[in-house]
Amino acid sequence: MSFVFQAGDYPERPGCYLMKDDTGKILYVGKSKNLCSRLRSYFHQNHAHKKTKPWVEHIAAIEVVLVNNEAESLLLENNLIKIHKPPYNRALKRDNSGYAYLQLTDERFPRLDVCYRERRSTARATLRESTPGTASGIPRKRLGPFKSARFRNAMLEFAADHYGLRTCKTMPKQACLLYHINKCSGVCEGKISEEEYRERAQQAASLLENSGRQLIQAMTAKMENYSAALEFEKAANMLRHIQILEHLSDKQIVDRDGDYDQDVLYFQDSHVMIAKVQEGMLRDFELVELDQGRDAMAYDNFLLSRYQTDTPDELIVNTIGDAKRVHDSLRRRATRKIKITQPKRGLKYDLLQLCKSNYEYRINARSM
Structure with a gap:
């Protein structure tokens, strides 16, 4: 060996x-x-x-x-x-395997359904064109991914129980058992109007724009609004689902729903670690040695050289010399708008810290 x-x-x-x-x-x-x-x-x-x-x-x-x-x-x-698609990995190769999302379906009366994201880089334009809205005019927000099927199923139950969204793939002509046990609004039989159902679906879509702890916080705020309006039954229902989701949730930053690309760059001394994030999905880390020094000007020159033609939507950096000069120069060359961010907190800062961890590990490994 x-x-x-x-x-x-x-x-x-x-x-x-x-x-x-x-x-x-x-x-x-x-x-x-x-x-x-x-x-x-x-x-x-x-x-x-x-x-x-x-x-x-x-x-x-x-x-x-x-x-x-x-x-x-x-x-x-x-x-x-x-x-x-490594040859010796037998599981998880198919796109419809592994960890799923939830998304509102493109139907007149939308429902939450399980979906799997497209991970091929060539599918980016197709994905953006196919997900702007639904037949009801409600944005198709995705929630996930879920490493836990129990958490995913809890979200499905929450949507059905709290908002009355239907779960049937084919709508029946008469209300089924789920309506009679308060797990569906009965829109199939006209128990609520189409307009009211769309409003409920819109509320669910708005809530699902959040993820992780933000989702819990949004649900908590909604519960407090119900209490203030003396809608105690709805508040209690929301609290029950919050407690279920808090027990099952896990914070993660490597796979999020998004419609734009980011490069995360951590500069230190004579190297830079680059993390490529495509539409919220972390794809790769690359450690690059700088050949023009190890100061702010060298870092700026690297950005100008690296992104002369092919640029992501956003560059997230830990340090930069002249942000305006770099942005204006890249903007003149790029075919799309580009944003440069130097975060101090939040998700983008967490991505930088993950980049830093991988930088330090690889630099230390080289010195051994």
């Missing part, structure tokens, strides 16, 4: 690993809440099992991507497998 595993080279942290052969081809993608322990098992235990022996013997390098928690490692692994 040409590859020699050294346990000290790998962190005891959650993340994903990409096993490659001597040509750089990705053989296998995996995840773990403890990368060092998981990788050790391939080399310090009997790996003669028929499922692992064919590819463990061909490993020439292992690339590691660090994340914040186990939920992120699960979601990132799912995405990386679908993007790269």
